[in-house]
Amino acid sequence: MALPSTYADRNCSLARALEIVGERWTLLIVRDAFFGIRRFGDFASQLGIPRAVLTNRLKFLVQENVLERVDGEYLLTAKGLRLWPVLRAMMAWGDEHYSPGGARRTFRHDADGGLLDTGDRCSTCGEVVSAPDVRIEPGPGFDPGNATPDPVSALLNTPRRLLEPL
Numbered sequence: 577m578a579l580p581s582t583y584a585d586r587n588c589s590l591a592r593a594l595e596i597v598g599e600r601w602t603l604l605i606v607r608d609a610f611f612g613i614r615r616f617g618d619f620a621s622q623l624g625i626p627r628a629v630l631t632n633r634l635k636f637l638v639q640e641n642v643l644e645r646v647d648g649e650y651l652l653t654a655k656g657l658r659l660w661p662v663l664r665a666m667m668a669w670g671d672e673h674y675s676p677g678g679a680r681r682t683f684r685h686d687a688d689g690g691l692l693d694t695g696d697r698c699s700t701c702g703e704v705v706s707a708p709d710v711r712i713e714p715g716p717g718f719d720p721g722n723a724t725p726d727p728v729s730a731l732l733n734t735p736r737r738l739l740e741p742l
């Protein structure tokens with residue numbers, strides 16, 4: 577999985593971080609873990625990822641201590657939780673440039689309902705809110721699609737706190 581090392585990469589922690597989370601599926605797996613998905617089958621059905629690929633990615637994330645396996649479920653470690661601001665910034669960038677209808681998801685401070693800016697600062701109390709206190713809900717650019725959602729998608733599409741198990 578390691579990228580070819582170049583002179584420039586040796587002194588760049590972005591290159592090192594991308595060796596861990598730069599592969600396409602990996603950040604999506606981590607995102608779903610923040611959304612409360614914990615079971616292999618739920619990751620597989622949510623992501624539509626080939627099971628062999630999912631097996632490899634989960635194994636790698638456990639090996640790198642981004643996820644830990646507890647009673648057959650995959651949970652974010654403290655190291656994994658530190659990826660939230662990365663995901664948040666990338667989602668904001670995607671909304672800004674590729675979501676003409678507005679943000680696909682809205683983030684609020686669960687305690688007071690205040691809207692969070694892209695750095696997760698609450699418009700009501702001014703605090704920077706960490707992942708477990710973030711409430712996520714469908715935003716103005718949210719597209720529910722035509723099909724009846726499976727039970728996991730339906731739960732993901734209702735307002736809920738990050739990391740709350742599905």
Ligand SMILES: [Zn+2]
Nearest residue numbers: 685690698701
């Ligand atoms: Zn607040």
